[in-house]
Amino acid sequence: MNLTRSLLKSNPSRNLVLIILILLLLPTVSTDYFSSLVGKAIIFAIFAISLDLAWGYGGILSLGHSVFFGLGAYAFTITSLNIGTPFGIFLGIVLGVFVPIIIAALVSSFVFFSKTSPFYIGVVTLSLALLAEKMVIRFSSFTGGQNGLSGVPEFPFYGVPLYYFILLIFVLVVVVSSILVKSDMGKIIMGVRENEERMQFLGFSTPLVRTMIFCLSGSLAGFAGILYASFDGFVSPSLVGFTLGTQVIVWVAIGGRGNIVGAVIGALLINILSPYFNEYFPYVWQSILGLFFIITVVFFPKGIYSFIDKSRKSAVKYDVTVKPQEVKILNSKSNILNINNLGVSFGKLSILKDLSLKINTGELQCIIGPNGAGKTTLINAITGRNNPTNGTVVIDSSSIEKERPETIVDKGIARTFQSTNIVGNLTVAENLQLATANGKFQSFYQNTKEIHLSPSTDKLLKLSRLEEKMTLLASELAHGDQQLLELCMAIALEPKVLLLDEPTAGLTGLERKEIGKILIHLAHEDNISILVIEHDIDFVKEIADRVTVLYDGTIAADGTVDQITQSDLVKKVYLGGH
Amino acid sequence: MSLSILSVVLLNIVTSIAIFFVIAVGLAVIFGLMDVVNLAHGEFVMLGAYAAFITSQLGLNPWLSFVIAPVIVAIFGLFIEKILIRHLYGKIMESILATWGLGIILRQVIELIFGKDYKIAPYPVEQTVNVFGAGYPVYRLLIVVLALVIVALLWYLERKTNVGVTVRAVIQNPNLSSALGININRVYSISFVVGSALAGLAGAIIAPLVSVHSGMGINYVMNGFLTVLVGGMGSLFGLVGSASLLGGSESVFSFFFDPVWGSIAVILITIVFMRFKKTSI
C-alpha cells in the first residue's frame, strides 16, 4: 500500500530508482527461473528504449525494429563462435553494434531523403524484418537456419553473475538516454518529430537528424541483441522476425511512448507477466494485449505511464543573453536578392511566369494581389519549399534556386508561414533556443538553460511581451502570440532577407500596429530586407517602402505606395473590376 | 531452355503478377480512397482463406468459396469499420497502429479456434493443361482470368457508372464532394467494405495454393503493401503496372535463384523506385 502510494506520488526518476532497487534485490529472493525471466525482461526493456528513441522521440515508426535486435544477436554470436577467444567476443560486440548501424544508415539514406510518410517507413521496416527472417533461414550455413545457434559465450566477467552485469548496463542505458532526450540535441530531435517543416526552415537538415536518431536507436537495439544472445546462450530466427518487431511496439505503446520510463515499464511488465498468462490463458492473453494496444493507440496515446506520472513538465527558467550589436556597413539600397525569370509550374498548371524581382537591403517591400496570384508560391520558390521550374534566384552572388530549404536558410533567408508554424509541445524559450542553434547539431548531453539572442530579437521579445511567457508551451499561446513567436524565431536566425506570409492574419487592429512598428524598425534600423505578403491594404500603406502587385503569376505593378494606389491597372486588378 | 520450360516460366510470371494484384487491390481501394492504411489486410486475406477451408469442410462445392469468402469478410469489415476504422479517418499513423493491433488479435483468435496446424483448401479444378509438353494447372490460369475480371469490373465501375463518379469525386476533393451533397463517411465505409470483400476473395483465391494458417497473411500482404506503394493511389492501371513489375521480378528471381532472392528483389526494387519517384505518398 505504501509502495503504490509512493509510486503514484513520485516523479519519473524516483520511479526508476524504485524499479532498479527491486530488480537489484530480486535474485536474492526469487527462483533461478524467475531471475532468468526478469533478466530477459531487462534486456527487452533496453530494446524497448531503443524503439522509443526512434519512434517516441524521433517519430520514426519502425515496425520491424527486431531486425536490429536480431542482427546484433547474430553478428555477435557468429563472430564469437567462429573466433572463440576473448578477442572474438570483443569483435562480436563491435560488429553486433556496427552491423545494425550500417543497415539503419542504409535504410535512412533511402527512406528519409525522399518525401516520406509513416506508411512508407512502416512498410519498409516491416518488410526488412520479414526478409531478415527468411534470409536467416535461407543462409543456414552461417546462421544455423531454423535450428538457430547455441553455445553462445557469456561475457567474460567471471565472478559477476550476468544478471547483475545486464542490470548495470540497463541502468547506464536509462541514464544515458534520459540525458540525451533532455539535452539540446534531444530538443532538436523532438522538434523534428513535431514539426519537420519548421525545423527545416530553421536551417536543420531534418533527414540527417532522423538518420542520426535511427542509427543510434539501431545500435542500441543491436546491443540489446548481443546481451540477449549472451544471456540466453541461444539465437534463433525469431529474434530478427516480425513477431518480436510487433511485440516491442506493443510494449512501448502500452507503457508510454515518448517517455523512457514508460517504455521500460511496458517492457518489464508485459515480459514478466506474459509467461504466466500465456500458460493459463494461451490465446486470450495475447488477444487482450492486442485489444489493450488498440485502445491505448486510439484513446491514450501516451500509454499507461501517463496515469502514473502526474508531474507536469516543470517550468524551466531560461536566461536570455544578448549578443553585442554588430556594426553593419550600410551601403544603402543595394540589391541583396535577385530573382530572374522565375517560373513555377505544377504539371501543366503554371503558377509563376517569368517573374523578375529585386529585393534591396533594408527595404520593406509588400506584395499584394488577389487570391491565387502566386504570392505564397513565390515565397515557396525562393525558400526551396518548391524548387522553381525555371529561372534563377541569387543571393549575394550565389544561386539558390536548386538548393534545399536548410541550405537557403544558411545563406541568410528566413521565412514565416501563413498558418503559424511553431513547435507546439516545446516552450517558448525552447522554440527560440532551436532557432538560435542556426541549424547546427547541438550537444548530446548538455541541457543549456541560456539563449543567446541577437539584439533585434531581444527587442522584439520585449516589445511583444513574449518575454513574460517564456515558460509556457508554444501551443498554449494565443494565436497572435504564436504569430509573434514565429516572427521572433525567424529573426533569431539573423537573416539578411526575411519573407513573411501574411504576418497579421487573424490579428486585431492593435496587434497589427505593433507588428507594423516592429517590421519598420527591423528594416530601417537593423537593415534587414523584408518581403511581406499582405491582404490588409491599410496595413500596407502604413509600413511599405515599396509595393509590388502580383497578378496571375506575373508582376502587374511595382512602386511606392502612392504610385500603386493611383494606378488604374492596380485598382482594376485589386478590386476585380474588368 | 526448352520451349516447355520457357512457357511454364512465363505462365508462372503471369500468375505471380495476378496474385500480387488480387492481394493488393483491396488495400489500394481502402488506401486510395480513405487515406487509411489497413495493416490487418493480410489477416483479412487469411480470414478469406479460412472461409474457403470451412466451405470445403462443410462439403460445399469449392467454387462457392469465391462467394462465401468475400461475403463473410465484407460483413466482418463492416463491423470493424463501425467500431474502429471510423475513428481513424485521415489519421494515418493511428490507423497503421490500430489495424496492426487488430491483426494481432485476429491471428490469436483464429489460432485459438482452429489450432496451430496448417489447413488445406481443395482446388476447385484439379486438371492440368498441356503447354508444349508440360502440364500446367488450370487453376493457376483461372487466377489470371479472375484477376482480369476484377480489373475489368473495377474499371467499368470507376469509368462508366455514377458510383465511379462519386468515388472519383471524393478522392479528388472530399470537401467539395461533401458540399455537393455526398456523404463522404458513407462512401468511406462502403469502400472499406468493398476493400474487405476483395481481401476475402484474394484469400479464397490463394487458399488452394498455400497452407492455410493464422500467420499466413503477413507474408502475402507484404507484397501487397509494396505494390500499393509503387503503384501509387487511386490508379487502377498504376496498380496493374506495379503488380507486373514486382510480381514479375519476384518470379524471375525465384526461378533463377531462389524464393528468398525473389523477396529481396521485390523490396530492393520498391526502395529504389520510391527513392527516385517524383511524387510519393
Next chain:
Amino acid sequence: MSFIKINSLTSGYSNTVIIRNIDIEVNEGEVLCLLGRNGVGKTTLLKTIMGLLPTLDGECFVMDRKVSGLKPYQIANLRVSYAPQDMGIFPDLSVGKNLKVGYRGSTSNFEEGCEEAFVHFPILKERLTQRAGTLSGGEKKMLILSRCIVNQPRLLILDEITEGVQPSIIDKFSDALNDIKKKGTTILLVEQNVSFAEKVADFYAVMNQGEIVAMDQMGRGSKQKIESYLVI
C-alpha cells in the same frame, strides 16, 4: 420568418478568428451580395454557412432550420448549392461527370437541367467529354454555375463566380443568375465586381476586417458608396 438568418456568427480556422459577430437576414427569393476587399472574411463566412468551417460562436438558420453543426452534405441536401471560389471543379473528371457529382434526381430531370444551363453556356455542351482540368478559367466558372443550375437549388451560394471571367462573357453570368432568381431561388453571393453585383443583387453588405460595416438596398448611388469602402 427570413429564409436565411444569421445571428452573431463567429468563425475561423482552428484558433484564428477570421469573422466576428456577423448578423445577416435574407428573405426568400432575394439576392444579397457581399462585398469587400481581399482577406476580409467573405469566403470564410460562406464556408461557415456551408458547414465547411466550424462555427465558433453564434448560429445560422436556413429555411428555419439550424444548419450550424450540420455536415456540408446535410446542408447541401436541403437543396443548397454552393460554388466555391477555388478548386470548384474536379479536374480529372469530364465536364459531363462534373455536372453529375452529387446529383440525385432522375436522368430526365438531369438532362433537362443540363439543357437549361447550356442555353447560357453552349460551349460546355461542346466540351462534355473533355477533362474539366483542361478548361479555361472562365469556362471552369461556367461549369461551376451550370452545376448549380442543374441541381435546381432553393438557396444558391456563390463565391466570386465572375473571377477571371472575360468582360464580354460576364453578362451571360448575370443573365443566368437572373433566370435562377425568377424561379424564386434565394441567392447569397460574394463579389469583387461591383457592376456585376449591381446587376443581380437586391441588397448588398460590405465587410471589412471580419465584420459587416455597411448593409443596404442596392440602388442608385450604391456603387459609389460601395467603392468608397473598397478603394485602396
